[in-house]
Amino acid sequence: MPASEAREGMISVQYKVLEFIGEGNFGKVAKCVNMKTNENTAIKILKDVNDYDDEVEMLEELRTLDPEKNNLVRFMDSFIDDDKSCIALELLDRSLWDLMVQRKKPLTLNEIRPITRQLLVAFNALKGIGILYTDLKLDNVMLVNHRDQPFKVKLIDFGLAMPVSEVEEGMIVQPCQNRAPEVSLGLPISEAIDMWALGCVLACLFFGHNIFYGTSTYDTHQYFKRERCPPNSQWRLKTPEEYKKENDDQLQLSKRNFDHIGNLADAVNKYSNAIEEVEVEDTRAFLNLLQMLLNSDAEMRITPQQALEHSFVTMSHLADYAHKSLTATDSLDEFTEASVRTAVYHHAPG
Incomplete structure (x- = not known):
């Protein structure tokens, strides 16, 4: 049956x-x-x-x-x-999507950080054996046991993963809202597309909604037109007439969360609740990592190994705040992520 x-x-x-x-x-x-x-x-x-x-x-x-x-x-x-x-x-617990639906509010940076680190470790391992994941979204990241091991996650669903050797230029992969620019434009693709998708996922956890929208491939072709001139093809910006005609005839645009926000930095600053200096510093580090993950140039995009050494992940940018919070009996050798989170950043909500 x-x-x-x-x-x-x-x-x-x-x-x-x-x-x-x-x-x-x-x-x-x-x-x-x-x-x-x-x-x-x-x-x-x-x-x-x-x-x-x-x-x-x-x-x-x-x-x-x-x-x-x-x-x-x-x-x-x-x-x-x-x-x-x-x-x-x-058997795992629940997906990040389920968690977001249940919470009905974004995650804090202290909650996003361990998720970031664990996914970077996963993608670094996949890159090490030449595998593209191609399907990163909140549904495919699952909490292991959220009650006993908060924010311990694992990557699931490898049905669309593929060896780098099997990648073909022009193939369409990734969910529309997390699709890297080079995929949409038919350019050569590499493991860098997974880093773009990771940037989209982390931004969604921070903002509480996707930063890019798309329910179909047409959405990604809203502003560009592909000219097919054998043996090559090239992309060009649509003319105002072409854009208007296609919008009037096919595309109904609704108001979206970032319609009146100029760039990623403005968006992060608008949505951030950071007040104290340590929170502001952490938000800056998170923004910097997002910018490096969402670099439109795939060759310049940060790699998993580089991202694992980024200050947002290592918390090195908070070391000075940890030093200030140490008591006379504390040892610098005991400085750990946990000590920073509790002694310095304890006031973060969540």
Whole structure:
């Protein structure tokens, strides 16, 4: 029977379905129990066997990476039960999207920082083995156990990941709102597209909504037109007449959060609640990292390794504030991220 019609209580090889906990275009996700180990597991039930083959192949390739050290979902098993293609993965808590919906407010910089570091570690590991992730969005970053390990996250869903060697110029990847400029413009792409998407995700956590909008590929072609002149093609800015005609005939633009904000720095400053000097300094560091992630020139965009050494991640820009807060009995050797957060930045909300 089709995966979408799988019954609760189904026993498949060594897994028993307890409940369905997610659904998407790919199929469903079921919370199961491993009948041999009694361990709760997430089973991804795919509609398309081709999607199953692609994702399993990629997950097998990722076995060379330590999932705990590199913040990647742990791949456990894969099997086909009747006509149901199934992938067994570690059971995680909830996605960042679910967290944002539940909170109904943006995250603080102290909450964004550990998420940033962990995702950079994940992307640095993927870059190290020549893999593009291509599908970063809030839904694909999951909290491991938010109650016991706040803001510990893992990257999930590798169905659209691919080796760099298989990338073709002009291919369309990434969700529209997180799509790097070089993808939209049909230029050569590299692992740098994942850094652009990371910038979009971190900005969304900070602002509480996306900084770029797009529900279709047409949105990304709103201002540019591609001239196809074999053997080459080139992009040009649309004429006012072309833009007006397409807007009047096809595109209905609504008011958006950043319509009257000039640039990223203005947006961050407007949305920031920073008052004290240490908060202002941290906001500046975050803005600088965002600017480096969202560099429109892919060759100039910051890499995962470079970003891991950025002051927003290392908190080196707050060292002076930690020194000022040390007591006579404190040792500089005991200076850690936790001490900065509690002794210096304790007044941050959340």
